Amino acid sequence: MYGWAGTILTIDLSKEQIIKEPLDMATAEKFLGPDGIGLKLLWERVPAGTPPLDPANIICFGSGPLTGTFCPNSGKMSSVFKSPTTGLIGVGAAGGFFGPELKEAGYDLLVLMGKAKKPVWIWIDDDTVEIRDAAHMWGKTAWEAIDIIQEEVGDVPTITIGPAGENQMFNAHALIMRSRSIGGTGAGAVMGSKNVKAIGVRGTKGVQVYRPDEFMKKCKEAKDKIINNPVYASFARYGTPGWTPTLITQGVMPTRNFQEGIFPEGEEFLDPETPCKEIFVKSDACESCVIHCGHWCEVRSGPYKGTKTEGVEYYAEYMFGPYMDCADWGFIVKASVECNSLGIGFGSAGMIAWLMELYQRGMISKEDVDGLEPTWGNQEVILELLRKMAYREGVGDILAQGWEKAAEKFGGAEFQPIITRLASTECPRARMDVALSHLTSVRGGDHNKSLPYFAWVCSPEYIRKNWPEWPKETADIYSPIGKPEIVDWTEDWKCVIDSLTCCYWSTSVLQAGGNSPADYAELLTYATGVEYDEEKLMEVGRRIAVLERAFNVREGWGRDVYQMSRMFIDKAFPRGPQAGVKADMKVINKMVDKFLERKGFDAKTGYPRKETLEQLGLDFAIKQLKKQGRIIE
């Protein structure tokens, strides 16, 4: 076996069975890695309509055929499950070292099914797989659980959940090692629902490649493309906080629950040099990464002095910064540590900003928040509300049930930044690339599935040169023209990258001259012995993207799932470069229609066309959707 490890490891928690099955090579060739293979398993093994926290849901973790090799930036992992946060497909990718270690233990995919009778943790030591008692870990934070695992088996990569996952908070995350996560769509809640506190892995087998000489030569070329690229120096110094100048100058820095798009009071805080000076200690990288965008961080002064962590990045910066009216890197580190330890996705923190806006508007009182005063920038209250959510205490219990339940209790749904069932991470009012990619994202409205970053980062000339068939307005992020084309392509490519479990930051969509689909096809061919070219690789991406969307249709979500919060439609930023602009749903819906038709789905119903599924060899999906009457023949 080359490239792939060759085995799917399934753990039936209800029956306490460990099942090792050979990876079907025809499936591997067509679906590549966890994003695709896991998705197919989810489709086959989980009956339509299964509640996400039911034992019948499964959760898959794994890595792709380049992971564990010398291919640069190939050391990530992906996860697939039905999401308790949205009811849609739950997919997510994470860095760290777990994915490569699982692969080197001999497994392409780990599938958890059923529900353990009591809390357990899974220990994988190459061929030895054990379901171990986790009574001594249950109730502990994720970081405490990691300490216990390290005492028991040594310093190994882990996936853990904190109290938020144990208590099935609607979007609890699965923590990868101490600071990476499968976040946003509730992977931690699904693990909690199965009574699985943690997974630890040690792998020593390595990965075989088919044509090692050509592969190593290509790996070197791929590495050179990354480190000789203009993006490299910025990424290496700043990590993702380097992104803030773009948002500041575009006037879309999410501030006080999207009420503002600029944050002049935090000018120094948002300067990417500030964390370099204040909290960064040294660079840090995932396995096989040549960019090292991560940093080890330590708070050197103030109330959080001494707090340390790895991996503070842009999402934490804005969520616990302008979004809640804070401008304090010490607090960003502290809040990141709390979230990771409690097992809370940073997105949940957005609920606190929403609560703050309701308080600002007089729609709730202190009594509604257990006597706490949720004023903007109140760090003490933010930390206490995070804790309450994780342990489901008082108001935290309401918030832990999700956005809809919280709005039922407090009102104010019109101030929730929801796009397609997920809290948005970017502002869709003026930027058409954001509006379309968020609205049509299969995991809900965030940047993870199809935001075409390259429309901004690469020059318009680069886009015109490489995609001459797209309209010339494609590179203009404020124009609706060309957005269905670029979002459609990006979604397919992101599915490839997530299934290869390579780092999105190292590919050509982010860097003019970076590694392209053709480069990855060559790497894959040398690694696996299976011939790939650009066209075949992009078809794999399309197959996964179409099946993900078809999964959502199977679960009952049609065209009407693509909805945007009234806060973006009725309200505009009062100041800054995008002042006065509201989301124009007439224009945006036309883009959605065009996108769906390009993807091979009916714009009116949102259902897939039979020929779309046929062309991609997804006959099993046709059969199921026909039964449900959710296919266009």
Place this chain on the structure above:
Amino acid sequence: MRVTVQYFTLLKRAIGKGEESYEFQGGARVEDIWAKTLEKYGTEIEQAGYVDAVTKEPRSIIIAMSRIGVVGLKHVDLYDGLETELKDGDLIVMYPPIMGG
């Protein structure tokens, strides 16, 4: 005519400041801003790799413009590139590309 220029991240480090303004009597283009940048900081930004050694044109940096009455910040390539005629109140932004999210 007054035009503001902002530099960010590694370009700001190379130049040593984040913002400055220029006054022009009569018309001016984005290339005039670039010429002034080269005149004042040529050595520093050339060493940092942001100037094409042959053409002396900008290399590996985003140059974008925010203009009164136009929504958002746009690449100058979406206007007329370096030949874009400037207007009073224009904001020119320069920085090496980087992503996040």
